[in-house]
Amino acid sequence: MEYEPVIGLEVHVQLKTKTKAFCGCANEFGSKENSNICPVCLGLPGSLPVLNSQVLVSAAKVALALNGTIRNFIKFDRKNYFYPDLPKNFQISQFDMPLSEHGYMDIKVDGQAKRIAIKRVHLEEDAGKLIHPEGTACSLVDFNRAGTPLLEIVSEPDLHSPEDAYVYLSDLKLALQYIGVSDCDMEKGSLRCDANISVRPVGQIKLGTKAELKNMNSFKAVRTALEFEFKRQVKSLEAGERIVQETRLWDEKKEATFSMRSKEEAHDYRYFPEPDLPPFTFTDADIKGIRKSLPELPKERLGRFVASFGFGEKDAAVLISDKELADFFEACLKIYNEPKKIANWLIGPVLSHLKSNLSFEALHLSPENLTKIISLVEDGTVSNLAGKSILAEVVETGKPPDTIVREKNLGQVSDVDELKKIIEEVAAVNMRSVDDYAAGKENALMFLVGQVMRKSGGKANPKIARDLLAERLKKT
Amino acid sequence: MAISKEEVKYIANLARLGLAEAEVEHFREQLGSILGYIDKLKKVDVSKIIPMAHVLDIKNVYRQDTVLPSIDPQKVLQNAPSREGQFFKVPKVIE
Numbered sequence: 001m002e003y004e005p006v007i008g009l010e011v012h013v014q015l016k017t018k019t020k021a022f023c024g025c026a027n028e029f030g031s032k033e034n035s036n037i038c039p040v041c042l043g044l045p046g047s048l049p050v051l052n053s054q055v056l057v058s059a060a061k062v063a064l065a066l067n068g069t070i071r072n073f074i075k076f077d078r079k080n081y082f083y084p085d086l087p088k089n090f091q092i093s094q095f096d097m098p099l100s101e102h103g104y105m106d107i108k109v110d111g112q113a114k115r116i117a118i119k120r121v122h123l124e125e126d127a128g129k130l131i132h133p134e135g136t137a138c139s140l141v142d143f144n145r146a147g148t149p150l151l152e153i154v155s156e157p158d159l160h161s162p163e164d165a166y167v168y169l170s171d172l173k174l175a176l177q178y179i180g181v182s183d184c185d186m187e188k189g190s191l192r193c194d195a196n197i198s199v200r201p202v203g204q205i206k207l208g209t210k211a212e213l214k215n216m217n218s219f220k221a222v223r224t225a226l227e228f229e230f231k232r233q234v235k236s237l238e239a240g241e242r243i244v245q246e247t248r249l250w251d252e253k254k255e256a257t258f259s260m261r262s263k264e265e266a267h268d269y270r271y272f273p274e275p276d277l278p279p280f281t282f283t284d285a286d287i288k289g290i291r292k293s294l295p296e297l298p299k300e301r302l303g304r305f306v307a308s309f310g311f312g313e314k315d316a317a318v319l320i321s322d323k324e325l326a327d328f329f330e331a332c333l334k335i336y337n338e339p340k341k342i343a344n345w346l347i348g349p350v351l352s353h354l355k356s357n358l359s360f361e362a363l364h365l366s367p368e369n370l371t372k373i374i375s376l377v378e379d380g381t382v383s384n385l386a387g388k389s390i391l392a393e394v395v396e397t398g399k400p401p402d403t404i405v406r407e408k409n410l411g412q413v414s415d416v417d418e419l420k421k422i423i424e425e426v427a428a429v430n431m432r433s434v435d436d437y438a439a440g441k442e443n444a445l446m447f448l449v450g451q452v453m454r455k456s457g458g459k460a461n462p463k464i465a466r467d468l469l470a471e472r473l474k475k476t
Numbered sequence: 477m478a479i480s481k482e483e484v485k486y487i488a489n490l491a492r493l494g495l496a497e498a499e500v501e502h503f504r505e506q507l508g509s510i511l512g513y514i515d516k517l518k519k520v521d522v523s524k525i526i527p528m529a530h531v532l533d534i535k536n537v538y539r540q541d542t543v544l545p546s547i548d549p550q551k552v553l554q555n556a557p558s559r560e561g562q563f564f565k566v567p568k569v570i571e
């Protein structure tokens with residue numbers, strides 16, 4: 001029997017605001033432990049939360065970008081449970097009236113378009129951070145993260161392969177980065193993803209029993225964990241076993257999921273309206289205003305790049321796949337209006353430098369530098385090859401391209417007399433190739449051009465050298 | 477509505493309250509009469525009433541996204557039963 005996986009993803013995104021959701025403590029990653037805390041985020045008696053207006057705006061932007069409806073009346077609820085990272089013993093969240101519902105995201109997997117429904121987007125606060133020092137009987141608690149704003153984005157079980165999940169996550173992250181509301185850095189925990197997965201025979205409508213997967217630390221880990229879990233569940237079913245509804249942890253090293261096997265008392269969160277926060281309202285005009293404030297989203301930018309610059313969809317997709325890269329491209333364009341040439345340089349050599357060091361700033365690369373290099377190549381001052389080594393040097397040292405050309409003496413030799421001299425020398429020691437060419441062997445010309453390039457230390461202008469050589473060989 | 481001893485113990489556990497056997501019976505009676513009153517309220521027709529989200533007639537109380545000083549960690553930590561450096565220290569919890 002053939003089985004298919006049915007996958008739903010629950011994504012938590014930290015909103016990049018200056019302050020926490022309900023108090024004025026800094027919302028900052030990497031501060032010294034317990035330095036951004038106050039009576040509100042510690043849940044001390046008598047303190048009252050007040051909502052950060054920016055949190056609601058950022059959340060609404062995301063909801064609208066994901067094509068969701070926005071509720072006109074918003075309230076918060078308490079989710080009650082005990083855990084050492086939760087100082088108030090409840091989390092401020094949203095239960096029966098989430099900020100947004102009925103959203104969707106269109107993705108393309110292997111050329112096939114799919115619409116993934118997004119069930120809900122709601123706001124809540126994050127918990128603190130627990131550290132478990134090895135070999136001790138204690139855990140350490142840092143409340144810097146407690147009370148920072150989190151957005152929970154829950155998809156419908158519309159994903160039907162681990163690859164669907166991977167593409168959905170990548171596109172979601174990109175959209176969030178374009179909106180500018182989150183870093184979406186899984187390593188820093190600013191984006192976290194849990195996955196629900198069940199399997200069913202292809203063609204069956206009824207859903208199977210699902211397992212919840214946790215502890216994936218990258219999008220690739222999500223994909224691999226889902227691949228593993230799909231196989232595990234299919235194997236179980238084929239062996240005549242039943243799937244148990246449970247939470248399973250992904251073990252990156254063992255590349256397997258393991259049942260948490262905790263007592264797993266049924267959760268009873270006793271949600272009730274948060275009495276310390278008043279309700280909030282959005283007028284239709286508010287929503288319109290927020291929609292208007294949305295920046296160009298990745299899909300729109302892709303469309304524009306294809307339409308305005310005549311790029312293939314594949315190249316355009318590479319350019320928009322990182323907001324910084326796309327912004328850099330457009331900044332270059334303002335200085336040097338050659339979209340295709342800039343795109344080629346970015347997608348080729350620049351991207352290969354970026355791979356190891358993912359920011360333009362770290363690469364010392366500015367739009368001015370890059371367009372300068374491209375124009376040096378285009379006007380024949382340096383060869384294409386030299387252009388690439390200038391780029392490497394800029395990345396290495398941050399020196400201006402002009403300086404590098406001078407210092408390394410990379411200027412291309414286009415001077416006819418100088419080239420003729422080199423050609424004579426090359427012809428003298430390669431008589432056979434000269435004869436071969438005379439005998440009609442076209443290949444010999446390319447060989448001789450190669451020799452000229454070599455003799456000139458790669459600096460001969462290849463086009464002029466070729467023309468001069470062809471002329472010189474005709475004479476013999 | 478009557479409530480069982482088991483339910484009282486379950487609720488006490490959710491609230492992390494330790495009850496003696498006599499207290500369980502005591503609270504069973506009290507909670508039972510509260511629920512009895514709720515049963516009475518349930519008979520009122522509220523089908524045309526929107527559930528209330530807040531007792532006060534206020535809405536849209538915001539704060540600007542401006543950083544305010546946090547409090548001195550030492551002041552907070554002096555109340556902690558146990559600490560290590562600037563961390564709160566608790567018995568090991570691991571999922």
Ligand SMILES: [Zn+2]
Binds near residue numbers: 023024039040
């Ligand atoms: Zn605070």
